[in-house]
Amino acid sequence: xxxxxxxxxxxxxxxxxxxxxxxxxxxxxxxxxxxxxxxxxxxxxxxxxxxxxxxxxxxxxxxxxxxxxxxxxxxxxxxxxxxxxxxxxxxxxxxxxxxxxxxxxxxxxxxxxxx
Amino acid sequence: xxxxxxxxxxxxxxxxxxxxxxxxxxxxxxxxxxxxxxxxxxxxxxxxxxxxxxxxxxxxxxxxxxxxxxxxxxxxxxxxxxxxxxxxxxxxxxxxxxxxxxxxxxxxxx
Numbered sequence: 001x002x003x004x005x006x007x008x009x010x011x012x013x014x015x016x017x018x019x020x021x022x023x024x025x026x027x028x029x030x031x032x033x034x035x036x037x038x039x040x041x042x043x044x045x046x047x048x049x050x051x052x053x054x055x056x057x058x059x060x061x062x063x064x065x066x067x068x069x070x071x072x073x074x075x076x077x078x079x080x081x082x083x084x085x086x087x088x089x090x091x092x093x094x095x096x097x098x099x100x101x102x103x104x105x106x107x108x109x110x111x112x113x114x115x
Numbered sequence: 116x117x118x119x120x121x122x123x124x125x126x127x128x129x130x131x132x133x134x135x136x137x138x139x140x141x142x143x144x145x146x147x148x149x150x151x152x153x154x155x156x157x158x159x160x161x162x163x164x165x166x167x168x169x170x171x172x173x174x175x176x177x178x179x180x181x182x183x184x185x186x187x188x189x190x191x192x193x194x195x196x197x198x199x200x201x202x203x204x205x206x207x208x209x210x211x212x213x214x215x216x217x218x219x220x221x222x223x224x225x
Contacts, residue, residue, distance in 0.1 A: 001161075031211055042203060043159070043215045092158055102147060102207055106158040 002027050002095050004107035012113045013083055020079045021110045023093035028073035031096040033104065034066070038089045046091075049076045083114045117142050119206050121216035129224050134191040136219050138204030141185070147207035148180055150189045153218065154200045162202075163189065194223040 003026040013019050023032065034046040047055040047068055055068040069077045080087050090111050094104040118141040128134045136150075147166055151159035165171045165178040165187065177190040187206075191198055204216040 033211075033213075042217045045213070048211060090158075096211060102211055102213075103149065103161060103164055104205075104213055105161060106151075109158045 001097060001103075001105045002029060004093065004095060004105060006091075006093060006107040006110050008110060009108065010111040010113075012115060014115055015084055017083055018079055018081045019083065019112060020077050021091055021093075023076045023078070023107055025074045025095050029095040030073070030098065032070065032076045033094045033096070034068065034076070034078045035092040035094065035106075036089045037092060037109075043092065046078070080112065083112075085114045088112055088114045117206075117208050117212070117214050119204055119214045119216040121202075121204050121219050123217055123219060125220040125222055127222045127224060128194050130194060130196060132194050132223075134194045134198065134221055134223070136189040136191075136202050136204075136221065138187045138189075138206075138216055139185055140187070140204075140206045140214075142206070142208055143182070143185060145206045145208055148178070148187045149205040149207070149213075150176075150178060150187075151203040151205060151215075152200045153203060159203055191221075194221075196223050196225050199223050 005024045007022045032049045035043045045058050046061045047057045049055045049070040051070050067079045090109045092109045093107045097103045120139045150163045153159045163178040165180045171178045175192045179188045201218040201220045203218045
């Protein structure tokens with residue numbers, strides 16, 4: 001499976017600021033996904049990022065709050081804008097392996113605490 | 116509504132026993148099903164995938180799928196304390212739309 005890295009691994013941020021999370025994959029992938037996992041909860045899909053097109057956002061998530069970039073087939077960023085304590089969560093990127101019928105593999109996650 | 120339901124647990128089994136984790140899903144059109152294991156503070160890791168009715172075995176793990184009943188399960192034989200984790204059931208709907216259950220927390224007691 002692909003090797004996925006995320007930066008930063010964790011951060012503590014002040015209310016009202018923004019944080020950009022990077023996701024790097026060691027091979028070219030078509031589909032990348034961004035999830036949020038709030039404490040004690042399961043994973044919620046934020047958006048799907050395809051290279052060369054606008055990200056597709058799930059209900060309840062908007063581009064102004066979570067802008068996403070996908071400049072090439074191995075890299076994506078998610079920005080959490082104008083943060084509030086409710087944004088404290090783990091943010092995970094994942095990639096799809098089409099050779100394995102759309103199986104998704106996850107990066108190590110970014111643990112965000114907003115004060 | 117695309118839903119994936121799991122018993123949140125916690126499920127506690129003694130070491131060496133069989134742990135049985137269950138999951139139901141709402142969309143009959145779903146074709147791909149996955150089990151992920153998530154240790155505390157870590158990201159989910161894929162354990163098993165299953166696409167056809169019946170059983171699929173991989174080491175101590177067996178995934179079972181019954182599409183007519185919209186039911187998928189994971190059996191862990193000879194459970195070990197290292198199996199203690201949260202197990203997430205995931206169902207792939209159309210257009211790469213993967214939905215996760217809330218997860219079942221498993222504790223294997225020595």
